[in-house]
Amino acid sequence: MKYVTLDAQVGDLSGVLDPSRYLERLPSISGDLPPGARSFATDRDHYDFRSSRCVKDLTLRAVRGAGGEEVEVEFRHNCWKHDQDLLIRYAGVSRFTIDPVEEDRGTDLGAVVLDEILPHRGGCSHEIACWGGTLTVVCRDLQAVWTETVCSSRP
Structure with a gap:
């Protein structure tokens, strides 16, 4: 990540997630x-x-269409926080990389930590950091759609 900090220091507390530089x-x-x-x-x-x-x-x-120019990445909600799932459709994909921390994880990257979307030649790059690795997409554009879901264990 260029601007989002995944291991910031706030006082004596380390490992703080801090998107403030990106938001600025x-x-x-x-x-x-x-x-x-x-x-x-x-x-x-x-x-x-x-x-x-x-x-x-x-x-x-789920990841659908990896290796093609149109890729869909589906994210599942966390019942303690979300009431919707997220589907991101990437158009004009020129690079799609899943980089797990451990080789045997495959696409099981665990929970999303944070992401960062930056301008890139001919479109944008979208880096999504998860606890178990990183997903990076370079594309012409993306469309993010939140969809309703039922969460049976919501507090």
Whole structure:
């Protein structure tokens, strides 16, 4: 990640997630993002840890179309936080990489920590850090769709 810090230090506390540098930079780069990526990145709930539309704590459920120009990545809700699942459709994919921390994990990357969307030549890059690895997509644009779900164990 270029701006999002996954291991910030706040006082004596280390390992703090801190998207503040990215959020400070976002107004100056958002105009260079394609429309779908801009809409998703600048959504006021995206980095609000208390929001049900924050990507933190979602889990990777499925990847469809990997290796092609159109890729769908589906994330499952966390019942303690979310009431919706997230589907991201990537168009014009030029790079798709899943980099697990352990070789035998495959696409089981665990929960999402945070993500970062940046302008990239001809579109954008989307890096999604999870506890078990990283998913990176470079594409022409993306569309993020939140879909209702039923959560039986919601507090």
